[in-house]
Amino acid sequence: MQGLVPTILLALLSGSPASAGPVQRRQEVVTQTVAASAPSAPTPWTWNAGGSQAWPIHESCNATERALLKKGLDDAATLAAHARDHVLRFGNSSDMFQKYFGSAPSAEVVGWYDKIAKGDRSRFKFRCDDVDGNCVLPGWGGHWRGENGTDETVICPLSYTTRKPLEDMCGYGYRVARGALSFYFGSDLIHRLLHMPSVGEGAAEHFADSYTECLELAAEKPAEAVRNSHTLQYFALDVYAFDVAVPNEGCTGKPAREEEEEGSHEHESAPAPTATTSSAPTTTSAAAAECHTHSNGEVHCA
Numbered sequence: 001m002q003g004l005v006p007t008i009l010l011a012l013l014s015g016s017p018a019s020a021g022p023v024q025r026r027q028e029v030v031t032q033t034v035a036a037s038a039p040s041a042p043t044p045w046t047w048n049a050g051g052s053q054a055w056p057i058h059e060s061c062n063a064t065e066r067a068l069l070k071k072g073l074d075d076a077a078t079l080a081a082h083a084r085d086h087v088l089r090f091g092n093s094s095d096m097f098q099k100y101f102g103s104a105p106s107a108e109v110v111g112w113y114d115k116i117a118k119g120d121r122s123r124f125k126f127r128c129d130d131v132d133g134n135c136v137l138p139g140w141g142g143h144w145r146g147e148n149g150t151d152e153t154v155i156c157p158l159s160y161t162t163r164k165p166l167e168d169m170c171g172y173g174y175r176v177a178r179g180a181l182s183f184y185f186g187s188d189l190i191h192r193l194l195h196m197p198s199v200g201e202g203a204a205e206h207f208a209d210s211y212t213e214c215l216e217l218a219a220e221k222p223a224e225a226v227r228n229s230h231t232l233q234y235f236a237l238d239v240y241a242f243d244v245a246v247p248n249e250g251c252t253g254k255p256a257r258e259e260e261e262e263g264s265h266e267h268e269s270a271p272a273p274t275a276t277t278s279s280a281p282t283t284t285s286a287a288a289a290e291c292h293t294h295s296n297g298e299v300h301c302a
């Protein structure tokens, strides 16, 4: 390398007037090089060629489905972008952050949300044909195709008639703590996006399900909380409700069981439209749980 630089300089200098001293010659070299290459080379190389920010909606979706799916995916990106912005603004000093992610560093959380909000959209696809025959199953709003198509998700007709738009946030009795994670199309689709390997990378997964279990996970295993799909959904809903939809108030609410035990007369439970409804939390305290309902229906108490 040491011999190379003078050789190049000499080669370049040989075509230029050699009247000035060494410093000025260097400047001439630079000028000539730029002048020679600039007109001839508008570079054809685009670093992000092939990438896309358009939602990949399969041709099997009809006009109605396409419009609703696009709206739902836009809602997912809006929720994720706000969740990211909240964490970028407050980091772990946010009460909401500590509630859902405990003592975890904030960077991974920012990353998952940013992937959903702004990540490349060319590597996965949403389709509307019932290609695997699962949409007939009661309550199925859609499914990741798994081994039949790892970067594909089917959205079933049920989703289009039941999932709410983000504008409904905190309306119609919805409360974060006891509402279904699929109540809003946007939060439902955050979950479905995280199942796509190109988004969730096989790392964003299921470590805890219900609201109460997610809060326990934050306290006990923050490193799992930051990559728990349901936690990422709950946090996005809770901060959007509080920061944006109903400012400085939100609609966190309480887990269903807790409300019953307090003899609440509030009978405004949000309709739970879907397959992925979390099991009702069974604890009296969000922080110190004694019982959990498992997905097989068994209740385990410590």
Ligand SMILES: *[C@@H]1O[C@H](CO)[C@@H](O)[C@H](O)[C@H]1NC(C)=O
Pocket (backbone or CB within 6 Å): 092, 093, 098, 102, 103, 104
């Ligand atoms: C927040 O992050 C800082 C490092 O930036 C750390 O010292 C502190 O313990 C964290 N706080 C919580 C509540 O996790």
Ligand SMILES: *[C@@H]1O[C@H](CO)[C@@H](O)[C@H](O)[C@H]1NC(C)=O
Pocket (backbone or CB within 6 Å): 132, 134, 143, 144, 145, 146, 147, 148
């Ligand atoms: C994959 O396809 C097979 C055959 O059509 C089907 O039985 C199975 O349920 C599908 N898997 C998923 C995850 O839908």
Ligand SMILES: *[C@@H]1O[C@H](CO)[C@@H](O)[C@H](O)[C@H]1NC(C)=O
Pocket (backbone or CB within 6 Å): 062, 063, 064, 065, 156, 157, 160
């Ligand atoms: C699109 O498909 C849905 C079923 O998901 C159906 O109810 C609707 O009528 C269809 N829309 C059009 C314009 O064909």
